Amino acid sequence: MDTTVAVVSLLFLQLLVTALAAPIALPGCPETCGDITVPYPFGTRDGCFRQGFDLICDETRHPPKLSLGGDHGAEVVGISLPDGTxxxxxxxxxxxxxxxxxxxxxxxxxxxxxxxxxxxxxxxxxxxxxxxxxxxxxxxxxxxxxxxxxxxxxxxxxxxxxxxxxxxxxxxxxxxxxxxxxxxxxxxxxxxxxxxxxxxxxxxxxxxxxxxxxxxxxxxxxxxxxxxxxxxxxxxxxxxxxxxxxxxxxxxSLHVDADQDMFLYDPGVSQWKRCISVNSVVVDAVNGNAFDRTRCNCSRGYEGNPYIADGCQDINECLRPKVYPCNGTCINMQGTYGCSAKKNIINLAGPFTLTTIVVGFGLLFSLLGVAQVTKKLKKRRAKKFRQKFFRKNHGLLLQQLISSNKDIAEKMKIFSLQELEQATNKFDHNRILGGGGHGTVYKGILSNQRVVAIKKAKNVMQREIDEFINEVVILSQTNHRNVVKLFGCCLETEVPLLVYEFISNGTLSSYLHGQLENHLSWKDRLRIALETAKAIAYLHSAASISVYHRDIKCANILLTDTLTAKVSDFGASRSITIDETGILTVVQGTYGYLDPEYYYTSRLTEKSDVYSFGVILAELLTGVTPVFSSHSSEATSLASHFVSLMRDNRLLAILDTQIVLEGGVEDVEVVARLAHACLSLKGEERPTMRQVETILEDVQSSNIHHNSQTIRVSQSPLKDQPWKGGNGGEGTRVYSLEKEFIHSLEIPR
Known part of the structure; x- marks a missing residue:
């Protein structure tokens, strides 16, 4: 008797769940126009439809008329979610x-x-x-x-x-x-x-x-x-x-990029798993490219709207005997139904019980077989996606380049997506190290136990893809101890994944602006500035092809456990030929570091990186962020404020007192004058990064002292090299570094 009660209770609960039909439209939105059902993503009111799915319901007519959005939209007489029509x-x-x-x-x-x-x-x-x-x-x-x-x-x-x-x-x-x-x-x-x-x-x-x-x-x-x-x-x-x-x-159909919030992505198989509703499946659209456009349907045994949470509800097959025949007692189950013999459940015994067990095991094995087939199909589909992205990201060309160039082969490796998923525990949130304007960085451990940093794009946009590929091209041609090393990349995802050496100590910005408690001494700051200058000078003139970084900032300078500087994030960088002095390009960079001349002319030159480096020098000297709030609560640029104080001989008002005590007034003032020169509004008046590197080397090696400064300046290799390129001679107001140093002696202390 207890068994009968249990079965009856189960049937009652299932009927109750079926009666609570899931909504077709979003909450608060009309589900019909006249006698025509309007399911989401379609809708007739603002906030009730996705972009492009807006319809017009003319309720002034009897019966109301539903039509496509627009001035000349045709009359709509029916919408089908299962067919996508x-x-x-x-x-x-x-x-x-x-x-x-x-x-x-x-x-x-x-x-x-x-x-x-x-x-x-x-x-x-x-x-x-x-x-x-x-x-x-x-x-x-x-x-x-x-x-x-x-x-x-x-x-x-x-x-x-x-x-x-x-x-x-x-x-x-x-x-x-x-x-x-x-x-x-x-x-x-x-x-x-x-x-x-x-x-x-x-x-x-x-x-x-x-x-x-x-x-x-x-x-x-x-x-x-x-x-x-x-x-x-x-x-x-x-x-x-x-x-x-x-x-x-x-x-x-929906677009896999523009409407990706409608789908649940399964990174394990690199494909869309289902729509928002549980018990839904992704199906390819008939019109258009199946990789770009797709739809959803409720899974077999469910009906409703897969584009709404819990929109797919279980079908009670027992209420549809013509569609789901049963010669015995029909028992509804989630996603399916069972059919027992007409005998009373209490009297079921003997041979029938054995038959039921055999059928049950047969059904179980059948389900397992279907699951295996489905798993194989998913793997095959995921493989096709990986192959498609590999070709799209120029993987074949990179393979050919690596196989034909021994130097690149030693630096670069093409990783599989499976390797990087294992290294990051499928890109676990706890493995996130940080992120920049171009992606999120994860900590990974490769199979050879090497610890690496893996960068993954935040957004699937063509610009992000171009920037990642640009970074691969640039870093594959660079080799400098102060430039972050690229170990390889993965091209089996829509946006390539980049694999770098792991830098353990965070960014220079973290040290300077309070995220970390460690104080950087003057000696460390001067060395970090020199190492950064060497890296930028190398990119400008010593690499196999000149590179303008275009986003030099403290957040892109990583520090090792010995506080060695490493320049990173080359997503916005541009390569130029030797005979070019600049290129016209869309303005990119970070507010507070951006070269004003580049901003107003769109002409990118090596002096644009010099200006950004000047802001870093100002940060190292003052400990102030590139943009800060002044007494009037307005945002103030550190660069303009620093130059203004230099002009008014009030530099000590902003310098970090501890730095002045550790480094001495003379050395700190020389670096301040160098920062002032780098922050000149005219690019031609700024020094080159090679000149910057030379001056910082002199300061570091203590070759500049107050008592013999004039002699050292006259011996400087930059004596006859004013900041201005080819025409910076007498009669102009452009200072050479020599004149800047001599002028600094006149500032009262």
Whole structure:
């Protein structure tokens, strides 16, 4: 008896759950317009639909009319989530002067939007005499001459036409009527109707010879209506056009990039796992590229809206005996149903119990088999995705480059996605080291126990892909102890993953601006400045090809456990040839470090990095952030404030007192003068990074002392090299480093 009660209770609970139907639209949004259901992602009010899925519900009409968004949107008569279709009503295109007609079919669809004509559901139809009908792709991707549907309707004379009342001969087979499939699903088309015959003057009065019509219709509807349509056309063409609306089928899909918040991504197999709702599956869209556009359906045994949380609800198969037959007692279960014999459950014993066990095990093994097949299909699909991204990210070219260049082969390795997932525990959140403007950095441990840093893009955008590939190209050609080393990359994801040496001590910004308690001494600051200058000078002039970093800042200077500086993050960098002095490019950089001359002219030069380095020198001297709040609570640029204080001989007002005590006024002042020169508004007045490196080496080696400064300056290798490039001689107000040093002696202390 207890067993019977349990079964009855289970059935009751399942019926209760089924009764609580999941919503079709978002909370607070109308689910219908008249008698037409409007499921999300479609909607008729702001906040109720996704971009491109907006519909208009005209409630002033009786019954209310639902139409596509836009001024000329066609009437919508049905929306199907399982099929991914929208049924609309369209008009017939006609002409009364059949010499030549160019018309447009669009139904109000937006180019590039989620809706497009269904190529598999529709037919292109034309009616008339001696008529050539062309369906031309009306899309920016195709030329105007790309005909994707052509048919001809012939009738030599009026006598060749079938009798108007003879329905048996009224099929659309090329005599007075023709049809052809639609080869490509787009948002709009051009329809061209051309007369194939020279009309005799006597025949021009016949409406059958001067009228022609064309339309795109649901092929199932047309198959049942073609006889009546042709008969009505022969009776009265004008009446047919005025009184007939044609059902047409559209298909819709979501974009895997723009709508990625609608999908749950499974990094284990590198593919979309399901939509927002549990018990949903991702299916490829019919129109368009399956890699770019996709849809969702509820899993087998569930119905509802997969685009809403908990939108897919279990089907009670027991309430649909015609669809799910059962010759015994039907028992509904999640996603499926069971069917037991008609005998009372209490009396089940003996052979039947054994049979039930055997069937149960058979069903279990069947499910396991299906699971294995599904797993293999997922792995195969994931492999295809990885191969696609590998080719897209120029993996074949990089493989060829590595195999043909021994130097690059020693520096670079192409990692598989599986290797990096194992190294980061599938990119566990606890492995995140930090992130910059171009990606998130994870700590990884490779199979050889080497600790590495792995950078992964934040956003899947073409710009991010280009920046990551740019960083691979630049770092594969650099070899300097103060430039972060690139061990390799992974090209099997949409945006390449970069694998660097692991730098354990964080960034210079963390030390200078309070994130870490460790205080940097003057000796460490001076050495870090010199090592950074050496790295930038190497990039500008000593690498195999000159590189402008374009984003020099404290956050991109990493420190090892011995506080050795490493310049990183080359996503925004640009390579130039030896004979170039600058390039015009879109302005990129970080506020507070950005070269004003580059900002206003868009011309990137090596002096742009010099300006950013000048801001770093100012940070090292003052401990102040590049942008800080002044007494008036307004954001103030450290660079402009630093230059202003230098000009007013009030530098001590902002210098870090501890640094002055440790380094001495003379050495600190020399570095301050160097920072002032780097921060000149005119790039030609700034020193080169080689000159900066030389001065910092002199300060570090204690070759600059107050008592013998004039002698040392005269011995400087920069004596005859003013900051200005080729024309910086006498008569200008551009200082050489020598004059800057001599001028610094005149500042009262």
């Amino acid at each position: 929208v049924r609309i009503r369209t008009r017939i295109l006609d002409t009364s002067s059949l010499q030549q007609l160019n018309g447009t079919w669009s139904a109000g669809l937006r180019p590039g939007g989620p809706l497009a004509l269904s190529a598999r559901h529709n037919r292109f139809v034309a009616m008339g005499c001696n008529l050539l009908a062309n369906l031309v792709a009306h899309d920016t991707l195709y030329s105007a001459s790309d005909r994707i549907g052509v048919c001809a309707a012939l009738c030599v004379s009026l006598s060749a036409l079938p009798p108007p009342r003879d329905a048996s001969s009224a099929s659309c087979s090329g005599v007075g009527c023709c049809q052809t499939p639609v080869a490509r699903g787009l948002s709009s088309y051009t329809i061209q109707l051309n007369d194939l015959a020279q009309r005799p003057a006597a025949a021009a009065a016949s409406p059958l010879l001067v009228h022609a019509v064309a339309f795109i219709a649901d092929q199932r509807w047309f198959r049942g209506q073609q006889d009546a349509l042709k008969k009505n056309f022969l009776d009265d063409p004008r009446k047919l056009v005025d009184s007939t609306v044609v059902p047409t089928v559209l298909e819709w």
